[in-house]
Amino acid sequence: MIQLSHVYKTFNANTINEKKALVNVNLTIESGDFITVIGGNGAGKSTMLNLIAGVFPCDGGQILLDGEDLTRQPEYRRAKLLGRVFQDPMMGTASEMGIEENLAMAYRRGRRRSLRWGIRQEERALYREKLKTLELGLEDRLSSKVGLLSGGQRQALTLLMATLQKPRLLLLDEHTAALDPKTARKVLELTDEIVERDRLTTMMVTHNMRDAIRLGNRLIMMHEGRIILDIMGEEKKKLEVKDLLEMFEKASGSEMDNDRMLLS
Amino acid sequence: MSLFFQSLLGATEGAVAQSILWSIMTLGVYITFKVLDFPDLTVDGSFATGGAVSAVLVTQGVDPLLSLLIALLAGMACGYVTGFLHTRLEIPGILAGILTMIALYSVNIRIMGQSNTSLLGVSTIFTVLSGMFAGMSMNLLTILVGSVFAAAVILLLYWFFGTEIGCAVRATCNNEYMVRALGVNTNYTKILGLVLSNGLVALSGALVAQNQGYGDVQMGTGTIMVGLASVIIGEVLMGSRFSFAYKLISAVVGSVIYRVIIAIVLQMGLQSTDLKLLTAAMVAVALAIPVVRKRMLKKAPEEEQEDAE
Ligand SMILES: Nc1ncnc2c1ncn2[C@@H]1O[C@H](COP(=O)(O)OP(=O)(O)OP(=O)(O)O)[C@@H](O)[C@H]1O
Numbered sequence: 001m002i003q004l005s006h007v008y009k010t011f012n013a014n015t016i017n018e019k020k021a022l023v024n025v026n027l028t029i030e031s032g033d034f035i036t037v038i039g040g041n042g043a044g045k046s047t048m049l050n051l052i053a054g055v056f057p058c059d060g061g062q063i064l065l066d067g068e069d070l071t072r073q074p075e076y077r078r079a080k081l082l083g084r085v086f087q088d089p090m091m092g093t094a095s096e097m098g099i100e101e102n103l104a105m106a107y108r109r110g111r112r113r114s115l116r117w118g119i120r121q122e123e124r125a126l127y128r129e130k131l132k133t134l135e136l137g138l139e140d141r142l143s144s145k146v147g148l149l150s151g152g153q154r155q156a157l158t159l160l161m162a163t164l165q166k167p168r169l170l171l172l173d174e175h176t177a178a179l180d181p182k183t184a185r186k187v188l189e190l191t192d193e194i195v196e197r198d199r200l201t202t203m204m205v206t207h208n209m210r211d212a213i214r215l216g217n218r219l220i221m222m223h224e225g226r227i228i229l230d231i232m233g234e235e236k237k238k239l240e241v242k243d244l245l246e247m248f249e250k251a252s253g254s255e256m257d258n259d260r261m262l263l264s
Numbered sequence: 265m266s267l268f269f270q271s272l273l274g275a276t277e278g279a280v281a282q283s284i285l286w287s288i289m290t291l292g293v294y295i296t297f298k299v300l301d302f303p304d305l306t307v308d309g310s311f312a313t314g315g316a317v318s319a320v321l322v323t324q325g326v327d328p329l330l331s332l333l334i335a336l337l338a339g340m341a342c343g344y345v346t347g348f349l350h351t352r353l354e355i356p357g358i359l360a361g362i363l364t365m366i367a368l369y370s371v372n373i374r375i376m377g378q379s380n381t382s383l384l385g386v387s388t389i390f391t392v393l394s395g396m397f398a399g400m401s402m403n404l405l406t407i408l409v410g411s412v413f414a415a416a417v418i419l420l421l422y423w424f425f426g427t428e429i430g431c432a433v434r435a436t437c438n439n440e441y442m443v444r445a446l447g448v449n450t451n452y453t454k455i456l457g458l459v460l461s462n463g464l465v466a467l468s469g470a471l472v473a474q475n476q477g478y479g480d481v482q483m484g485t486g487t488i489m490v491g492l493a494s495v496i497i498g499e500v501l502m503g504s505r506f507s508f509a510y511k512l513i514s515a516v517v518g519s520v521i522y523r524v525i526i527a528i529v530l531q532m533g534l535q536s537t538d539l540k541l542l543t544a545a546m547v548a549v550a551l552a553i554p555v556v557r558k559r560m561l562k563k564a565p566e567e568e569q570e571d572a573e
């Protein structure tokens with residue numbers, strides 16, 4: 001169980017560029033939840049995920065994971081609990097290193113690194129088997145540099161890396177946004193498969209309302225740094241895009257900026 | 265003409281011999297410049313620190329080999345200081361290196377108690393070995409000792425960068441965000457790279473001091489340029505292949521070729537005081553080549569496009 005209580009985050013406080021990115025956010029994520037997160041530009045979605053991951057510190061509030069206080073833990077220490085995939089396909093992998101080297105580093109997430117050899121022979125079989133499930137033919141290119149892969153291949157690889165060691169929470173921040181529609185769909189299906197198979201607790205930011213409704217068991221909507229909607233269970237299953245738009249207008253008192261929200 | 269070549273050969277032999285001792289410094293610079301993508305100016309100071317520590321210890325009767333080890337540790341401490349300034353205090357990399365380098369000038373004089381320490385009549389690894397192998401020339405001996413050290417350092421680096429920790433260090437320059445997301449403290453890996461690099465630079469300085477028979481506070485001036493020039497020459501001549509061991513060997517070959525080039529231009533009448541200009545120009549040109557090439561490549565399709573329109 002992950003608990004965010006009274007979490008605040010302000011960027012550039014006390015300057016002309018002051019931006020309240022998160023305002024009193026309270027959220028309890030149950031184990032096994034698959035939460036989709038939607039909201040307009042600058043609503044604070046990425047900020048919330050980054051705070052959970054420890055990219056920057058909270059200004060106020062507390063983040064607990066199964067009772068363990070993460071609030072002041074540095075990013076690299078929390079990493080043992082979290083799997084992450086970013087919007088930018090370049091962010092999740094080391095382009096100058098081989099596919100197997102990237103996987104080997106991910107395989108050691110949260111473990112003490114030693115002066116033992118970086119990849120052991122028996123790991124290669126595991127990586128090959130895991131890569132096969134992606135159906136991208138990467139299992140035959142273990143030593144290829146990741147820089148040679150396409151954006152979609154890199155995202156699929158990053159997803160695999162994030163889940164190679166089962167994370168307590170998987171954080172996906174618009175991880176298909178930079179891909180072409182067909183590849184995006186493929187990576188999304190893969191995500192659903194992996195989350196389902198490993199029963200991962202997941203938070204997925206998306207700007208596609210259809211995906212947000214179709215996937216997961218719970219949906220939250222953010223606006224100006226607050227969570228304005230939290231829908232789960234049966235209620236979520238019956239949801240339609242037009243319901244969401246209505247709810248948004250009622251809760252926020254303004255119209256959804258449609259330019260980035262994909263309604264189709 | 266033949267006299268020119270004869271004296272060149274003489275000069276080159278000496279140059280090549282010392283260059284192998286310097287190549288260990290180049291391997292250190294390779295780690296920061298190529299693996300960490302951090303042009304580390306600490307080396308100007310830590311090279312002299314290595315020389316100073318070793319020279320002082322040897323004059324006090326410490327075993328010359330042991331003095332090399334202590335010089336290595338001293339260099340590692342220098343690297344740690346730069347790493348600390350850069351990561352914990354968030355001082356930009358170049359400036360952090362300069363700060364340590366400047367501070368080390370005073371420290372090195374403190375270590376020696378004066379600006380240089382002569383090793384005349386003191387036993388160094390080279391005098392000890394030349395006593396053991398009486399028939400061997402000093403140049404040959406220098407080459408042998410240098411080769412043994414360079415080979416050992418290459419093996420050590422090859423091993424280290426293949427380990428779990430070494431992989432994390434390599435990945436840090438490639439993609440810090442990923443490395444942190446995978447649970448590695450990137451401050452630690454950056455410091456580790458700097459520590460390793462400056463340790464090797466100081467070891468090289470210690471070997472050079474024992475070889476030339478004195479330690480001097482000025483002996484490190486311009487080390488970074490020599491290191492960069494050597495790395496770049498090695499890369500240009502040997503190409504950049506995927507294998508890490510090959511790249512390390514390229515750095516050593518680059519060091520040797522650099523000295524040969526210097527010996528040739530000196531023979532051709534350039535003053536030794538002109539060398540810094542020459543080295544800086546060499547590095548500037550080598551760094552500019554990929555940029556200019558990219559610009560030319562980018563220009564070509566643009567022109568095609570304009571034609572098409
Ligand atoms: N590192 C930062 N420094 C300053 N301001 C920031 C920083 N990160 C985010 N912000 C600001 O905080 C607000 C929330 O940003 P955030 O990235 O969380 O939005 P988002 O909901 O992810 O939006 P998007 O859909 O565009 O990704 C924005 O106004 C943004 O400009």
Ligand SMILES: [Mg+2]
Nearest residue numbers: 045046047173
């Ligand atoms: Mg975002």
